[in-house]
Amino acid sequence: EVQLVESGGGLVQRGGSLRLSCAASGFNFNAYAMHWVRQAPGKGLEYVSAISRNGDSTYYGNSMKGRFTISRDNSKNTLYLQMDTLRVEDMAMYYCARDQDGSASYYDYWGQGTLVTVSS
Amino acid sequence: QSALTQPPSASGSPGQSVTISCTGTSSDVGGYNYVSWYQQYSGKAPKLMIYDVSKRPSGVPDRFSGSKSGNTASLTVSGLQAEDEADYYCSSFAGYNSLVVFGGGTKLTVL
Numbered sequence: 001e002v003q004l005v006e007s008g009g010g011l012v013q014r015g016g017s018l019r020l021s022c023a024a025s026g027f028n029f030n031a032y033a034m035h036w037v038r039q040a041p042g043k044g045l046e047y048v049s050a051i052s053r054n055g056d057s058t059y060y061g062n063s064m065k066g067r068f069t070i071s072r073d074n075s076k077n078t079l080y081l082q083m084d085t086l087r088v089e090d091m092a093m094y095y096c097a098r099d100q101d102g103s104a105s106y107y108d109y110w111g112q113g114t115l116v117t118v119s120s
Numbered sequence: 121q122s123a124l125t126q127p128p129s130a131s132g133s134p135g136q137s138v139t140i141s142c143t144g145t146s147s148d149v150g151g152y153n154y155v156s157w158y159q160q161y162s163g164k165a166p167k168l169m170i171y172d173v174s175k176r177p178s179g180v181p182d183r184f185s186g187s188k189s190g191n192t193a194s195l196t197v198s199g200l201q202a203e204d205e206a207d208y209y210c211s212s213f214a215g216y217n218s219l220v221v222f223g224g225g226t227k228l229t230v231l
Contacts, residue, residue, distance in 0.1 A: 035220070045158070045166065045209050047220040059219045095165060104219050106156035106171035106211070113165060 002026040002109045004096050009114030016086050020114055022079040022096030030054070030074040033099035035107065036081050038092040038116075048094070049081060050104060059104075063089075083116070091118045123221035124149065124210055131229040132200045140226045142193040142210030148221050150191035154213035157186055157195045159206045160225075166209065170195060197228070205230045 008020040022034070036048040049070040050059040058070050069082040079096050093115050097107035125143040132138035142149065142157075149155055155173045158166035168177050170186035173193060183198045193212070197204055210223040 037222075044225040045211070045222040047218075047222060050219055059216070062218075100171075103154065104213050105152075105154035106168060107158075107166075108168050108171075108177065110165040110167070 004111035006114035020081040029077040124223035126223035148212040148214040
């Protein structure tokens with residue numbers, strides 16, 4: 001059974017940092033590109049970042065560039081998101097999602113999310 | 121403001137059909153056959169319902185269908201059931217600069 005379990009969320013002050021993790025199981029992790037998607041309270045989904053199967057290529061949403069860093073450790077089946085210089089508007093539920101065929105065309109599995117709260 | 125435009129709400133009675141639109145541009149919806157739709161219940165993670173415009177993952181009822189014309193994609197739910205009441209989001213590949221864009225979501229109410 002495919003499972004994605006996020007962790008690392010919590011309360012942080014504006015300007016602070018947080019590192020999210022997503023532990024994957026039930027599939028060959030290094031065969032899939034992975035993404036982070038977020039959802040602010042009461043709002044819609046927003047693409048955050050993506051990373052290729054081997055980690056060589058990374059992509060970011062416009063408001064995350066220069067502040068967020070996506071990475072992965074295929075030996076640990078884990079995806080990461082380092083978030084620096086956090087803003088109040090970064091407050092959201094952060095989901096990791098599997099990119100089914102590496103073309104960023106759709107996500108076939110999602111984690112349950114980890115909540116990031118940014119205080120001003 | 122979301123990159124893709126969806127109506128904020130839609131509704132229908134049990135047994136009826138409802139269609140939710142998702143309008144983008146030639147740089148996303150119109151440029152690629154990579155539109156997907158997700159269902160999300162309150163407090164839950166999104167679930168894939170349609171991918172590649174009109175394909176259904178296994179386990180998704182055939183009451184759900186997708187289509188696209190020009191820069192607008194559509195999700196149709198036929199034979200509405202109470203359990204279909206949820207938020208629905210469209211998404212599209214948008215090239216390697218933007219990568220992925222989402223719609224603002226549509227709250228589907230079964231009357």
